[in-house]
Amino acid sequence: xxxxxxxxxxxxxxxxxxxxxxxxxxxxxGKYQGKPDTPAWDNGPLPDTFRxxxxxxxxxxxxxxxxxxxxxxxxxxxxxxx
Amino acid sequence: MARMxxxxxxxxxxxxxxxxxxxxxxxxxxxxxxxxxxxxxxxxVVGAEKSISVACMHCSDAPCMAVCPVDCFYRTDDGVVLxxxxxxxxxxxxxxxxxxxxxxxxxxxxxxxxGKMDKCTFCAGGPEADRSEAEFKKYGRNRLAEGKLPAxxxxxxxxxxxxxxxxxxxxxxxxxxxxxxxxxxxWGWSSAYGLPGQKPGAQPVQPQPQPSSGxx
Numbered sequence: 001x002x003x004x005x006x007x008x009x010x011x012x013x014x015x016x017x018x019x020x021x022x023x024x025x026x027x028x029x030g031k032y033q034g035k036p037d038t039p040a041w042d043n044g045p046l047p048d049t050f051r052x053x054x055x056x057x058x059x060x061x062x063x064x065x066x067x068x069x070x071x072x073x074x075x076x077x078x079x080x081x082x
Numbered sequence: 083m084a085r086m087x088x089x090x091x092x093x094x095x096x097x098x099x100x101x102x103x104x105x106x107x108x109x110x111x112x113x114x115x116x117x118x119x120x121x122x123x124x125x126x127v128v129g130a131e132k133s134i135s136v137a138c139m140h141c142s143d144a145p146c147m148a149v150c151p152v153d154c155f156y157r158t159d160d161g162v163v164l165x166x167x168x169x170x171x172x173x174x175x176x177x178x179x180x181x182x183x184x185x186x187x188x189x190x191x192x193x194x195x196x197g198k199m200d201k202c203t204f205c206a207g208g209p210e211a212d213r214s215e216a217e218f219k220k221y222g223r224n225r226l227a228e229g230k231l232p233a234x235x236x237x238x239x240x241x242x243x244x245x246x247x248x249x250x251x252x253x254x255x256x257x258x259x260x261x262x263x264x265x266x267x268x269w270g271w272s273s274a275y276g277l278p279g280q281k282p283g284a285q286p287v288q289p290q291p292q293p294s295s296g297x298x
Contacts (some may be wrong), residue, residue: 032156034166035209039159040226043212053229059160064084064230064247071168072237072244075254 084225085161086204087233087248087275088132089255093265094242097122097133101234101243105137108205108233115186117202117222118234124161135234135243138163138184138202139274145186146176154243160226161248162204168222170198204245206230248275 041063046052053066073079097120105111105118118137131274138251142164147155147163154169155176177185178201188197212219217224225232235245244251259266 008241024100033153033167034156034169035157036198037158037164037207037209037215038212040206040212040224040229050228050234057231064091067226067231068247068250070231070236071250072254074231074244074246074251075140075257076241079259 084247091242092132094240095133101135104233104237141274145179149175149179162206167172167198
């Protein structure tokens with residue numbers, strides 16, 4: 001019995017690393033120590049003279065729609081053939 | 083919901099450094115800091131030379147956020163990873179954690195003193211009033227708040243660098259690969275946007291071959 005106890009202790013130490021937790025960052029959503037930041041769609045579109053995208057201020061869906069049009073401009077097959 | 087990502091097509095990148103220049107110019111990045119750079123492998127080897135444009139990939143599970151001792155990183159609703167320079171202490175942990183070498187540290191101070199971290203913001207500014215002078219000085223231009231995409235992607239002459247919602251740019255890339263019939267490798271995507279719970283850099287699970295029914 002006296003020999004068995006140290007042996008079990010060594011075995012327990014040997015498998016200790018098996019219980020290690022995944023070291024992956026947790027997804028954080030806007031909670032951090034710093035200042036708050038306003039989302040892009042809370043700003044109004046630029047004046048017409050700049051010919052930028054147009055959306056309704058504060059409306060996320062319309063901003064996403066306008067930025068999607070801009071993204072599709074990177075699609076040269078559609079841009080050229082349509 | 084938009085989930086902003088970068089995608090670099092190694093078949094198209096011609097190492098012109100237009101993206102690097104566009105970023106430098108648009109954000110007035112100081113000397114010695116490169117938010118974006120072009121990496122070339124097999125330089126000069128005919129047929130094997132590939133270039134890619136590298137910057138912060140705004141990872142789904144960003145390691146920089148995990149290691150920051152002052153918790154100065156945050157993620158916007160569009161999935162852009164940003165940081166607060168008022169909190170940053172310039173320790174450099176994020177540089178060691180980042181698989182893309184994105185965090186940069188100005189060393190213009192006395193005795194090469196390392197300043198606060200600077201990195202690509204996806205042209206989304208930072209935690210200051212949008213489009214304000216303070217935001218521009220600290221973080222660069224906020225093009226997303228102007229309804230525009232990052233300058234590097236919009237300026238790319240061969241459209242090798244795509245920026246925008248992951249679904250949209252992945253569709254563009256898919257059609258491109260189908261037309262040319264090659265070059266489907268997405269450099270850095272598994273590291274940056276791997277599935278939740280998957281370790282960064284892990285390879286996607288390959289489908290196992292089905293056992294045959296046996297009568298052959």
